[in-house]
Amino acid sequence: MENQNQDYNYNNVIQIEDSESTSRKYLASVFVWMFVALGISAFTTFEFFANASLMDLIVDPVAHRFTGLGYLAIFAPVAFSFVISFGFNRISYPAMLFLFITYAVTIGVSLSIFGLIYTASSIFGVFLSSAVVFGIMAIAGYTTHMDLTKFGSILIMIFFAAFAVGLINFFLGSAQLQYLLSFVFVAIMIGLTAYYMQMLKRIGAGMEFGTDSSKKLVLIGAFVLYTTFINLFTSMLRIFGGRR
Template sequence: MEINNPNYDFNNVIQINDTDASRKFLASVFMWMFVALGVSAGIAYLFNADQGLRSIIQDPTTNSITGIGLLAMISPLIFVLVMRFGLNRLSYGVLALIFVAYAAVTGISFSIILKVYTDSSVLGVFLTSSVVFGIMAIAGYTTKTDLTKFGSILIMFLIGIIVASLVNMFIHSTGLNMLISYIGVAVFVGLTAYDVQKLKQIGAGLTYGDATASKMALMGGLTLYLDFINLFLFLLRIFGRRR
């Protein structure tokens, strides 16, 4: 599971009512999300199709994960933390490079995970995830209901999922694994609407410290990217057919 902490603190804010600015901001956010998804999908495909690349992350004889493969599965969290805590210190160009590198490394780790499932089920789950994500993104953008209180609850559930997942690494409970997956789907469905509404408000004129609008759009793209891939992974655990 990819760790997602979408509750960035946008303090010292100024509200400017500007619908056009909000739309342009969200367009940039979704652009970065699609770029990251494209990079991840492309890298995952390359590592699945090329046996030479595949052997770097998975031993062709034993099918065990190599040290580089294990690093690729663990390191995405480091990229996210660097971007989160380096937001005001790093330049926009450096943040963009880190984001693209993060998406590429995530694609490598995806190639390991997706090899477990049939191509048809992966495609079916991806399409399902896209439809669900799109519906909830539209709902978050158009709803007049303040989702802030729901966001706090969802984040508490997210922390619970992380803790339960760590525990299940030791007890290997199939039932708990399925329960985590169903709750995970519900959490990231809700977080998608919550994050889009929050980003809409940011685009209407919220400023975060000294960060530029470009940086905030990039971080917003990271947030929605994490929402999507986590929704996809949880749905895959429920509906994916193993080879």
């Protein structure tokens, strides 16, 4: 009986270690693609901000309003989000990779507009602060033993409600409401960072690598974390960014 119990415990330990190893491997791939997306967005943002002719394509230099392409750059990421999120089973891996990279480019184009509003030093400072907050919450989500499923579901519902209000306010132009929504979005993104990390950790634990499905799951994970970080960064920038 004693030997049987020892074998049973040993086998359990091996299973846990394999699960954790698979999860770490999956999350490592997720973060690699997340950083690739951030690099693409940063490069695109710099190119549009540094090149006046490119910036004129999205902001009319005379009227100081968004052009048609500018509105497209702002709202296109929303369309990409729905396609990537709900087209998992219908889209091939190459097509999803193309959408993911294009999504990062459009985010970069829309972020370049912030360079016209905020100082470069404040953008850099807020970016670092956002990265620290994101990192802390990612670690918290990965290490916590508390089930964040219900908590995350509530945050997602609040996010969609706040997003709808923000979309309406985009056309109303209320600075006070936008400022208030920024605090709401920061709180939501902080909580969602922990929730998504726990969710991705569980996905990675049951991952079978080498298939198109697993490759797409890596992109989905990168997309989720990348989008969460961008929303956190832009919301914090609206609160703490120093205007020109």
